[in-house]
Amino acid sequence: MNFVVCIKQVPDTVNVKIDPKTNTLIREGVVSIIxxxxxxxxxxxxxxxxKLGGKVTAISMGPPQAENALRDAIAVxxxxxxxxxxxxxxxSDTWTxxxxxxxxxxxxxxxxxxxxxxxxxxxxxxxxxxxxAAHLDLPQITYVRKIETVDAKHIVAERLMxxxxxxxxxxxxxxxxVVKEINEPRLPSLKGKLAAKKAxxxxxxxxxxxCDSAKLGLDGSPTKVMKIFTPTPRQGGIIxxxxxxxxxxxxxxxxxDAVIAAAS
Amino acid sequence: xxxxxxxxxxxxxxxxxxxxxxCPFGAIVIVEKLAVIDLGKCNLCGACVDACKKFKxxxxxxxxxxxxDLSVYKDVWIFxxxxxxxxxxxxxxxxGEGRKLADQLGMKLSAVLLGHQIGEKSAELIQRGADRxxxxxxxxxxxxxxxxxxxxxxxxxxxxxxxIMLCGATTIGRSLVSRVAVPVKAGLTxxxxxxxxxxxxGNLLQTRPAFGGNIMATIITPNHRPQMAxxxxxxxxxxxxxxxxxxxxxIQEVAAAVLQSRARRLKFVPETETxxxxxxxxxxxxxxxxxxxxxxxxxxxxxxxxxxAGVGSSRASVDAGWIPYSHQVxxxxxxxxxxIYIACGxxxxxxxxxxxxxxxxxVAINKDPDAPIFKMATYGLVGDLFKILPLLTxxxxxxxxx
Ligand SMILES: Cc1cc2nc3c(=O)[nH]c(=O)nc-3n(C[C@H](O)[C@H](O)[C@H](O)COP(=O)(O)OP(=O)(O)OC[C@H]3O[C@@H](n4cnc5c(N)ncnc54)[C@H](O)[C@@H]3O)c2cc1C
Ligand SMILES: Nc1ncnc2c1ncn2[C@@H]1O[C@H](COP(=O)(O)O)[C@@H](O)[C@H]1O
Numbered sequence: 297m298n299f300v301v302c303i304k305q306v307p308d309t310v311n312v313k314i315d316p317k318t319n320t321l322i323r324e325g326v327v328s329i330i331x332x333x334x335x336x337x338x339x340x341x342x343x344x345x346x347k348l349g350g351k352v353t354a355i356s357m358g359p360p361q362a363e364n365a366l367r368d369a370i371a372v373x374x375x376x377x378x379x380x381x382x383x384x385x386x387x388s389d390t391w392t393x394x395x396x397x398x399x400x401x402x403x404x405x406x407x408x409x410x411x412x413x414x415x416x417x418x419x420x421x422x423x424x425x426x427x428x429a430a431h432l433d434l435p436q437i438t439y440v441r442k443i444e445t446v447d448a449k450h451i452v453a454e455r456l457m458x459x460x461x462x463x464x465x466x467x468x469x470x471x472x473x474v475v476k477e478i479n480e481p482r483l484p485s486l487k488g489k490l491a492a493k494k495a496x497x498x499x500x501x502x503x504x505x506x507c508d509s510a511k512l513g514l515d516g517s518p519t520k521v522m523k524i525f526t527p528t529p530r531q532g533g534i535i536x537x538x539x540x541x542x543x544x545x546x547x548x549x550x551x552x553d554a555v556i557a558a559a560s
Numbered sequence: 561x562x563x564x565x566x567x568x569x570x571x572x573x574x575x576x577x578x579x580x581x582x583c584p585f586g587a588i589v590i591v592e593k594l595a596v597i598d599l600g601k602c603n604l605c606g607a608c609v610d611a612c613k614k615f616k617x618x619x620x621x622x623x624x625x626x627x628x629d630l631s632v633y634k635d636v637w638i639f640x641x642x643x644x645x646x647x648x649x650x651x652x653x654x655x656g657e658g659r660k661l662a663d664q665l666g667m668k669l670s671a672v673l674l675g676h677q678i679g680e681k682s683a684e685l686i687q688r689g690a691d692r693x694x695x696x697x698x699x700x701x702x703x704x705x706x707x708x709x710x711x712x713x714x715x716x717x718x719x720x721x722x723x724i725m726l727c728g729a730t731t732i733g734r735s736l737v738s739r740v741a742v743p744v745k746a747g748l749t750x751x752x753x754x755x756x757x758x759x760x761x762g763n764l765l766q767t768r769p770a771f772g773g774n775i776m777a778t779i780i781t782p783n784h785r786p787q788m789a790x791x792x793x794x795x796x797x798x799x800x801x802x803x804x805x806x807x808x809x810x811i812q813e814v815a816a817a818v819l820q821s822r823a824r825r826l827k828f829v830p831e832t833e834t835x836x837x838x839x840x841x842x843x844x845x846x847x848x849x850x851x852x853x854x855x856x857x858x859x860x861x862x863x864x865x866x867x868x869a870g871v872g873s874s875r876a877s878v879d880a881g882w883i884p885y886s887h888q889v890x891x892x893x894x895x896x897x898x899x900i901y902i903a904c905g906x907x908x909x910x911x912x913x914x915x916x917x918x919x920x921x922x923v924a925i926n927k928d929p930d931a932p933i934f935k936m937a938t939y940g941l942v943g944d945l946f947k948i949l950p951l952l953t954x955x956x957x958x959x960x961x962x
Contacts (some may be wrong), residue, residue: 425738459837467823523916536941544941550939
């Protein structure tokens with residue numbers, strides 16, 4: 297079986313801070329990491345391979361430095377990394393990103409399960425996974441919190457909903473997007489780190505993918521970013537210190553009306 | 561091939577560095593008093609073009625005119641999310657917002673209602689502001705399934721050509737509309753917290769947080785229709801009921817092929833832990849590592865019960881196994897936007913803040929006066945939660961006469 301994980305390199309938001317003077321993001325020293333949800337997708341793919349046999353391919357669309365993300369994936373058990381990178385892809389929205397990734401997946405060809413993270417921590421859209429499924433006309437199971445069974449033709453998985461979970465059966469191939477609950481990602485082993493260092497990352501450009509150039513990058517994207525701005529920073533409020541009963545009395549007084557309003 | 565998608569005009573650039581400050585991707589440097597854009601990092605977002613208004617030294621290659629006639633696309637649509645035949649509160653929020661947009665554009669507001677034996681719910685949508693309700697009533701749609709619901713929506717959009725289509729940024733909404741936007745080649749903006757109409761172009765201005773709420777972006781879909789967006793729960797005001805309102809209910813027939821689903825739902829298991837879904841809760845009481853042990857979550861639950869609140873948690877309490885993952889708030893959990901968020905024994909790391917910083921009122925209880933959560937808090941209580949929480953529960957009980 298062939299498991300393909302789509303991973304995105306994102307800035308590590310722990311370090312993304314706003315410069316109080318210029319009111320812009322401080323990018324210095326911001327390291328790039330694999331999107332947190334994608335770590336769970338990688339781990340699940342590697343576990344599926346360990347149980348069922350086969351191969352795990354990680355694919356990432358992004359600038360040349362996204363190669364590092366693919367090496368990190370190899371360090372935790374992925375067999376092969378494919379970097380889909382071309383200046384023609386710059387400015388892609390989720391429509392064109394999922395189109396480009398679906399064309400790369402077509403080139404890979406014999407995928408059994410395609411795994412994505414629930415969403416990327418930079419854009420937070422959760423649109424690329426279902427978008428890939430739509431482009432490839434595959435069934436999808438989103439928000440997967442557990443894979444129950446996989447056989448040659450079917451998968452049964454639990455999908456986390458706001459008010460419980462669903463058990464869904466889908467024929468293969470299909471697309472999954474996973475949430476954090478699904479597993480506990482492993483740390484890279486020494487062997488894995490070595491493999492990551494030595495691995496040959498496959499590079500694909502637009503011309504390698506037989507894609508329609510009108511569906512790529514900024515021009516192909518239906519949405520356009522018109523403006524980016526920093527939200528007005530939240531003002532700190534009133535801090536109470538001292539005896540608990542007095543603090544509580546004052547806070548209850550302040551909150552009472554808001555609580556009553558919220559309840560109606 | 562030389563890349564000309566974004567260029568700095570050498571004769572106009574004065575090296576003022578305004579663009580560097582505006583660039584969210586850190587892609588610009590000044591070399592010999594000239595801005596130089598690292599195309600490997602540039603995302604063509606245009607923030608620098610805005611910042612350089614004064615000198616007009618940066619230009620982005622603009623898209624050519626739309627290829628389709630946009631004027632045939634009319635009306636504002638909302639997807640009426642229902643579960644078990646009950647219209648979900650997000651639907652009322654969409655109707656409230658959709659009504660405003662439709663009025664501004666001089667268009668009709670339509671709701672799309674998919675389900676089985678659901679036709680009578682149409683009246684409810686009309687009373688909350690819909691001029692028209694498209695109903696597809698089929699056993700295959702009795703509960704939400706991605707493939708048939710998406711295919712039906714695609715079918716209806718192609719038939720009736722809406723200008724705008726709004727949907728809740730819920731689990732169902734996000735799974736569904738991403739599948740719809742692809743075949744109709746629509747622009748889709750996720751998790752919007754602000755919607756407005758551009759008075760000049762009539763385009764929908766879709767504002768949404770990115771980078772965990774560290775930056776905001778306004779996104780448009782200038783050349784494609786419909787303009788699709790998912791909308792964050794609890795941000796927009798619910799439409800009120802007006803029993804006198806009238807509207808049309810249009811039953812739509814769809815072909816059997818459209819209703820097919822390869823994936824099948826075998827069962828649904830409701831969560832029993834708490835009844836309030838935190839994405840919908842107006843008040844959330846959240847517990848963190850400061851609770852120290854799973855049984856102490858009862859302090860949080862007691863307060864939540866008195867307030868009619870949902871129970872949330874930090875990742876630390878979920879990872880410790882004190883409470884199920886579905887309660888986790890933050891970057892790798894849920895994004896919530898309640899009227900009141902009460903954080904108990906939560907330090908307020910940026911990944912947690914990413915999920916709750918847009919709450920109206922934030923109350924923090926923490927014994928460490930330097931905890932980062934206090935920088936966010938509307939009301940901060942420095943002290944021991946084991947003393948404070950029972951008192952809060954007691955006093956609110958009294959104040960609310962429970
Ligand atoms: C990729 C990634 C994703 C993440 N995603 C999330 C996420 O989605 N959500 C999330 O919450 N976190 C997330 N985290 C983790 C986050 O960085 C923090 O580790 C986590 O939020 C800390 O939880 P906490 O505040 O409960 O615990 P701590 O940071 O340990 O804070 C406990 C607080 O309780 C206070 N306290 C202790 N005892 C008492 C007492 N008796 N009375 C009053 N106060 C007391 C302490 O002063 C302290 O401030 C993520 C981390 C990473 C790396
Ligand atoms: N550029 C990309 N390259 C590879 N995978 C991606 C990319 N963008 C998004 N994905 C996948 O799609 C998921 C959802 O991303 P998003 O829709 O951007 O929130 C991510 O968790 C990844 O699995």
